[in-house]
Amino acid sequence: MSTITEVSDSDDEPASGELAGSARPEPRSAQEIFEDIRALAQSDGALHEISSLLYRDWIVTVDLHEAKVVDDPEARWSTSKLNKNELLLLLGLMVQAPTNSTHSVITLNEGFIASADSLLREFHDRLIKDCRSTFDPETGMFTDLPNSVGLVAREAIYYGPEGFYAHQFVNFTRQRYRQDMLWMLRNVGASIRPMLDIAKFVVDRVNAQMTGVGHVRSNGESVSKEDFTNSLIVSKEDIEDRFGARADAFLSRFASPAFDTNHSFDSPFAVNAVALAPLIDLGDFVYVPLQYRLYESIYESPFFWMMADKDYASTHAKNRGDFLEQSASQLLTKVFGKGNVFENVTIERNRRERAGEIDVLVVYGEFVLVAQAKSKRVTLKARAGDAAALTNDFAGAIQDPYEQALDCIDLIRSGGECVSPDGRRIELHKHPRFFPMVILSDTFPASTTLSRTMLKRESGTAPVIWDLGVLDAVTRVLSTPVELLYFLKCRSDVFDKIFSDSEYNYLGYHLGSKLALPDEADFMILERDFATVVDDYMIASDLGLSVSRPVGILERVEIPVISDLLRELKSADPLLASVVIDLYGFSGPALEQLSSAITRIREEIRTTRKEIKALSIPTESGGITYAVVLRRDKKAAEMAEMLGRKHKYDTKSDRWYVILDCVGTDNPVDGLLPLVSTWVEDEEVAKASRDLGSMFKSTFEQPNRRRPEGGHPDSGNS
Structure with a gap:
């Protein structure tokens, strides 16, 4: 049985996609409702009534000193408020009136707002009802009706959040x-x-x-x-x-x-x-x-x-594509640095054949971001629920660039070389960790929702699908390489497990709790109120206020030894970013247990004067050996490396990282060594591992990274 966790900071009406108030009458046809809205919107004094609606639903109160929205959270995120499309519907019908009486006449029509709310709610109910006809409650799957996905998308697009x-x-x-x-x-x-x-x-x-x-x-x-x-x-x-x-x-x-x-x-x-x-x-x-x-x-x-x-269309198309690639590159450069971000990269086979092209490539240590940029808009037919038009639009904006990113990743894995526009060959890690990205110049409404059902993808790393607005916000809030890389990993990990209608909800949740699925749940739903911290920050920017970026839980946490270690590693060689990513994956209790273990080992080395004692723990990508040594010398470094190689081999891992900590210095880290290579069975290495294990009289066990348990230590005086 699946466990669903619906996470929200406030109680409210059912969100988009739910048929609120099942006791309400059966909704009429969309066109019938539309005609009644038209009559209401063209009534005398309608413009002044719409002004009242705007003040009710679209006013945000900001404390200019605190630089944050002070409206009641329940009202702020209420789904009963009219959204942009609903207000434009009223305005678009209002201007069809044959005379100027919609604004030249002022009436005492107290029923306008109630009627507008009722009609627009009925219209939403109609769209949801049409969606439900495509859903089989017994199987939990959408039916194979020709327009199923189109009807679902119509509602999601019309009521989806802004980008x-x-x-x-x-x-x-x-x-x-x-x-x-x-x-x-x-x-x-x-x-x-x-x-x-x-x-x-x-x-x-x-x-x-x-x-x-x-x-x-x-x-x-x-x-x-x-x-x-x-x-x-x-x-x-x-x-x-x-x-x-x-x-x-x-x-x-x-x-x-x-x-x-x-x-x-x-x-x-x-x-x-x-x-x-x-x-x-x-x-x-x-x-x-x-x-x-x-x-x-x-x-x-x-x-x-x-x-x-027609004479200028091709010129503007090129200008538009250049703008998107340059903007995406500039935003990513703010985080990763100019030397790590490349535009218009070609992939060559055998130094001759041009096999692929990457719009924006980011190389940071082991991590490689392959971003394909697309300027494709949603057509009116797709917005109206035409499944064929939606499928075509989705393919052009999201599916095709995603597949292009995967093709480029496959080319690199098979030996293709990345070449910058100036002919320089870009050096990548021999065992890179890839993240595919799709960057859009315009918001593709409901892309977060639709991608879960429409995106045809291979197993493994899921993409992020962000428009420039989301990319800008993410790179401002997560302004260091490690923070952004970890969020990319988390977002990919929960692609099919945590549901929401906006990327800002994922980002806000990540800042407050770390984006991960709780152990007790099979999947989870995030409501819009989790975007509050991001929304406050971005609205302050709308108003030109000077405000500090929100600080996430991973930056706020203070754990002895571990916090200093993470700060040191985040500014270390990019090749060691993976260590931080792996440690970020541990729960708070697990990190606290690791902190206590390291503290005890440090005290033991100081007291017993042992040469070395190491703690080896598995991580999601492989593992870490944390070696505390009495002296910072070549012998200690070699012994720590031997222990790391032993556990890398024993666990059949491709990645293992060795951290050297000398009790004779005040440094958080005295040495770092990444051991990254494809695991290969080797009898000589296996024998050396057994001999080393006998020397240190230690074993190694697999802990649960979410629980406060750890691997066993290796110790010795040799």
């Missing part, structure tokens, strides 16, 4: 369209930088106005719906005075008329013009309902403009 934070759009947009400046000037009337400047001006103005409303409310004063609306509008004249003709170019691309438009938006998954141009033109003012979507549209929309120009 980027607002400030990331600003930073990446500048880089993304830098090489397209001339085309933008000729065809749009402004390059990307002034467009971002205008957006920032608009957003800053609205934020200041909303802050003012917040102060009024905090003083206990009442605020009307029209006050909410007034805080969300900016004068066109102010924008034009500041930016001149570029303001017209900006508004023509990112503002939608307030009424009698967007008529082709005739079904829930059709093109919604307001999603592309999220400002609402009210005549002398623009209404700014979703700041996030404004920045997101500036990041996404120019791609469509340029690809529509």
Whole structure:
């Protein structure tokens, strides 16, 4: 029987994918619900009601001194709040109204918000109901209906979390369209930088106005719906005075008329013009309902403009690919250093035949990261639930680059050489440990969820599938090579065992508890509230606040001997990163037991004046011999190495690491030796191992790394 652990820091309504409130009436067809939402969205004063919804669901209160969100956690992560797609649905239908009465008229319609909540909940229930028709509860498997995966994906995509934070759009947009400046000037009337400047001006103005409303409310004063609306509008004249003709170019691309438009938006998954141009033109003012979507549209929309120009499409496609590879390389370089990260690496057979290409290659000691970058978006057909379109999109964005990464790994394992663009041959470890990565320029909605069921993969290391937003956050939070490598390993290990809908949930959980499946569970579900620590940090960055990165449990823990050892190893030769990765895999009690054992051995060496006493323990990748010696000399080092080689051979391990600790120094580590080679049966080595075992009168046993047990010590005076 499987044990499921659902982990959450707060209680809330059922998350996306659950049919909440089974006692509710059977949901109608999606189109029927859509028509009722249309009627509601076009009612008199609807815009002011939507302003109230925005203040209810999209306001985040940040303590500027503490640089953290202070909203109630239960409300903050509530799944009852309307998400971006639901609000865009209301706005997209609102602007279809034949007159301006949606904003020119103010009504006392107290039922709007309740009706909107009810209709949108029914719409979600409809999508979930359609998903359930593809699931066989007796077998626990999806049926073989032609569109099963499409219907599941439709719900997951529509209600899935975002991949980027607002400030990331600003930073990446500048880089993304830098090489397209001339085309933008000729065809749009402004390059990307002034467009971002205008957006920032608009957003800053609205934020200041909303802050003012917040102060009024905090003083206990009442605020009307029209006050909410007034805080969300900016004068066109102010924008034009500041930016001149570029303001017209900006508004023509990112503002939608307030009424009698967007008529082709005739079904829930059709093109919604307001999603592309999220400002609402009210005549002398623009209404700014979703700041996030404004920045997101500036990041996404120019791609469509340029690809529509057949003469320029290929140029922009190259620019877009270069941007992604360079951005991924720069982010990984911040962690691993310039000398360890390479772009556009080719793999050659026999120094002649070009057999493969890696977009970004990271080499750090034994570890090799093979990252394939892809600029593939999810099409509207896939978002609407078309299984064939989804399968095609998933293949182009995730499956194909993943397989390319695996092919490159296989080529390297079979003797292929990695060559940088300047012709230099990149030296890899003889026994590398690989991590495949898929890096996306745009969020592939629900990729975390869909990859578990759609990704066809080989046994062994699972990939990480991150867009630039996630990669940026991960490299900021896990800013050292060892921390990032260990998270990559953990994320790969739990690929099929710990479920969640966002990569930020995995990262947040890892910072607080270390990402691993508890012994008592077969798989686990992480809710969105685990992203809180990451969310606080990134939202502070959105606001331009200076804030320290969150420190994970592995950095906070203080265990005598072990903590000093880990700090020393993390800054040591990259070849020894594996030792830290292996030790990180131990439980807290196991590390404390190891600490006590080393302390006792140190005291014994000081008291008895023995030449050496060593503790050998197995790890996930092989094992470690920790040798405490009386003197730091050649003889001690040779004896420690002999003990390490003995246990490497006896356990048939490919990897074993020897740590030398001399009681006569204050150093945490006095010597380090990686013994990495493919295990091969050898009678001479076996005899030497038996002889050494007899000399030291020791045995070796397999401990449980999650329990406070350890291997037996080797000791002697020779």
